[in-house]
Amino acid sequence: MGGRIGRGDGPRTGPCGAGGLGREQLPHARAPTAALLYPSGVELGDRRTPLADDGASPPVPLSVPFHFYRRTYHTLYVNNNGLVSFGAPETQYTSDPFPLPDGRALVAPFWADVDVRVAGRVLYRQSRAPGILARATADVGAAFPHLPFTAAWVFVATWDRVAFYGATVAKVNTFQAMLVSDGRLSFIILNYGDIQWTTGAGSGGDPRSGLGGIPAQAGFNSGGSRLYFSLPGSRTPAIAHVGATSNVGLPGRWLFRVDDFSLPHGCVYNDLTDHNECSLFDHLRPVPARHCSLQGSSVLQATVRIEKKLKCIPNLNDVDKLLLNQALESVGK
Known part of the structure; x- marks a missing residue:
């Protein structure tokens, strides 16, 4: 599996790894x-x-x-x-x-x-x-x-x-x-x-x-x-x-x-489908206190599909822009 390193490996030698600090x-x-x-x-x-x-x-x-x-x-x-x-x-x-x-x-x-x-x-x-x-x-x-x-x-x-x-x-x-x-x-x-x-x-x-x-x-x-x-x-x-x-x-x-x-402001992830009302990026934009649902292989991916327009929202800080753009790139624009 990609990225899986070390599961089942024996203990690594040395008190903190080669060249490590005590x-x-x-x-x-x-x-x-x-x-x-x-x-x-x-x-x-x-x-x-x-x-x-x-x-x-x-x-x-x-x-x-x-x-x-x-x-x-x-x-x-x-x-x-x-x-x-x-x-x-x-x-x-x-x-x-x-x-x-x-x-x-x-x-x-x-x-x-x-x-x-x-x-x-x-x-x-x-x-x-x-x-x-x-x-x-x-x-x-x-x-x-x-x-x-x-x-x-x-x-x-x-x-x-x-x-x-x-x-x-x-x-x-x-x-x-x-x-x-x-x-x-x-x-x-x-x-x-x-x-x-x-x-x-x-x-x-x-x-x-x-x-x-x-x-x-x-x-x-x-x-x-x-x-x-x-x-x-x-x-x-x-x-x-x-x-x-x-x-x-x-x-x-x-x-x-x-x-x-369930997430604050009513976002719920389950097996239903309603792609119109939900935002997990509530630190970027408040959403109403009502229930909505997401469906997809990833909560983040489903959110990004909904929130592509966030790229146009003014006053995003640099961290928000970086996270959002990386998420968009991960699922395809």
Whole structure:
């Protein structure tokens, strides 16, 4: 499969790849400071994934089942390479494009070749603390104001100032994946702090910059071929600017309902067809609070077909123009 590198390979030699920096040569990991990120840290009860290349947590039993489209999960894994996975840990360090045909169910805030032996840490916890539940309830409510919802459980995974494999430069990324549920409705929140690199050396990236090669994939894959979402810029250099994008009007945050594929402002992806009323680029142009449907091999592709006229909208910022033009090129003009 194109872009699949390393799945099933043995561990790579060396503490951080040939020519890489030792962990002590990079700044010590600090707590995330971006306003959108939820608090994390061992003092809050977070666990840490192993300090290993392509490592993952043990299976994490969930105190509340998580409904992810047509499946319900009772355990998950937090993987060093920017993924939360269901069913099995994920060691693949070069991303594949979504959708994945092999049935893997993944939440991918930033699927790339992370190496916490060089710098950073990966933290996770599930919580029913009143403060975090109230904040999650408010965040979901702001995005879906007409949907009654009170969070009963939150799972937070944080990649805190993590370096890339083979790094010879002190560049680190901070990002977060959250699962939120009331026991019936399920949501994914992806939060982004500082993103300084896109690609590890094992994926063709430049060890001096963390750029080039096959960049990170971001979004989620339900385990089927139709229900997935790929964030604009995935597997292109534009993913470096993911912190400037959003579907909820807050740069650095993407939020989805995933018991039934739904986005803020009423956009729903299912098997129906209505190509006239929908825009997933709601950070570019507001859409009415009404339901609409998309059909196609890719949510992004279906959106681009609808939104070609966005190329003519004035006052798009440079990131929006870049993402849109790359998306248009990917599906043909």
